[in-house]
Amino acid sequence: MPHPPGDTPVFHELFAAHPRLTDLALAPDGRRLIVSVQRSDDQGTGYVSTLWDVDPAGGREPRLVTGADENVFAPAFAADGTLLFLSALKKADSAGSDSDPQGVALWTLPERGEAERIAHHPGGISAFTVAGGTDTVAYTAGLLPGATDAETHAGLRRERRTAGVNAVLYGASATRAGDTALGPDEPHTFVLRSDHAPVDAGSQGLEGGGDAALSPDGSLVAYTRAEAGRAADTNVVVVADATTGAERHTLSRPGHQYYRLAFSADGGTLVCQRQREETYDTEWRVTLVAFDLASGEETDLLPEFDNWPWPGRAVLSPRPGDGTLWFTGDERGHCPVFRRDADGAVTRLTASGAYSSLCVTPDGAALYALRGTIDSPPRVVRLDATGADQLPTFLDAPGALGPLPGTLTEVHTDADDGFPLRAWLTLPEGASAQRPAPLIVVPHGGPQGSWNNWSWLWNPWPFAARGYAVLLPDPALSTGYGQRMQERGRGQYGGQPYRDLITLTDAALARDDLDPTRTGLAGRSYGGYLANRAATRTDRFKAIVSHAGPWNLEALLNDTDLHAYFLKIFGDPRTRRERYEADSPHLDAAKMTTPMLIVQGGKDYRVPVSQAQGLHNDLRRYGVPVRYLYFPDESHGIGVPNHIRVLYETVLNFLDHHVLDQEWKRPALL
Incomplete structure (x- = not known):
């Protein structure tokens, strides 16, 4: 099938350079709405972030927040309406002699005035939160072992830098998390008032992540802490005096972790x-x-809610005594907004789309949010705070996208156990019974996840611009389909989820506008695992792309940052061999025949590079056509704009070659 003229380069540039909306913040009086916007830098080697002022009433065009240069992010408002944000903006220090880079600092910007740095820390600040009714701020920053405050921390950093030492001495804690090597700094929560020096409210543990909250009056600070000696699946919620740092409460439950803390308007309840x-x-x-x-009593707020929504951070009513809260959660290919009333009743406020970054107005009557879909990147919207299954009002903001090169529909079928399955399907322009389109199947990562929102990585529309249909399936272990969907896939990574994937593929290919003789499969993370599993179980696909996909599960167990997680799922390989033998694709390497493209980041700690190396070696050993796209400085995803361009070009050229029988074209930069 010929490429639509001019479409592919346009989409490659679009996905690398198009503005991305990330965070939303509403002023306490409801007059200002700030959105954080990321854009590619001029060289295409990174992103710069700016803040935009959006009219909450929708009456005027958005405007760039002046007084804050590029690379400002994480907007929030103080109680008096002053804008706060994080940035690595430069500011001369009076001492001038310490060459230790300060990194990201906390800044304020009044509506009319200049930006002022109010908190900085050697090595930088990673996150912050504000009190709803006072000028109190809490932020997360690291302290080296032996440091008691920022000053001694700076001295120890200076000593290490002078000695040329970057070694880390670990104990029983994890050494890596996500794409980050942990230590030697340990995250601490610091509380800052305008008339006091920062107070260290306590350590979050080496695996802490900056999850903190302040009571509206600023008297209490809450944060999560990972403690040495505890199981990796258990953390502690600490509630401390914000003035002294003295711990008031410690809350935990064996086998559970707590995240995304928020105080009620009266400060008497902590929701997480x-x-x-x-x-x-x-x-x-x-x-x-x-x-x-x-009382210290813990109450489940959603005991009967079987959506399995993976609820996001709860947004609590700003009115004291009002027990209403709002949250988002996956539901059958969407991520709606839900309202929970004080009596426990739950109402779905939106029927379609995927919502994030919720903000509630001071009177609790309206919500603002970012809303994305499979066919639209996130946009700023306004919702009524009470109405069921409503349509949002879109506000004028950066990030809107023009027409897409195709259409979006759904595929429905029943699994082999009778469970109803669904998937999104994007169709390229011109697909018909007379001109059926080739199909690429793209399972999501997770495995707990769902195709319900716009994605800048493995987005279906560059494929549609090239003439491909793309199936986005939600197999067993996907979220938003009730607890039964989890039960179906429990303990069988390559079992029911893989069978669901094939069932949905068969259902899609029953359409007369898709070509069953020209199909491919591409997945990342757990989707990459399913791609590897398919490579050892079927030859129905003409090409398979595996991006950061687990290959040898026993080797993965010992190398991943999620060692404890995978150990719980598969058990000790010395005593539970049958689980690895059932689900590890590498044991069936000799069955592979389908050409494969491997994509891997050199700094991926989740699915380390050894997994890609092992797959590459096995494909070479058995004479299977293989190409290996390696990004030495990328992690579990691909983040550099120019690398995203290279990724799409390489994947599409590989699919064109094997699925459409076109001549192989090596990307120019490779």
């Missing part, structure tokens, strides 16, 4: 997300819980 990770015998479960700070 509680997560129980999947094991071989139990399903992953996430809910919202409330801690009564007077």
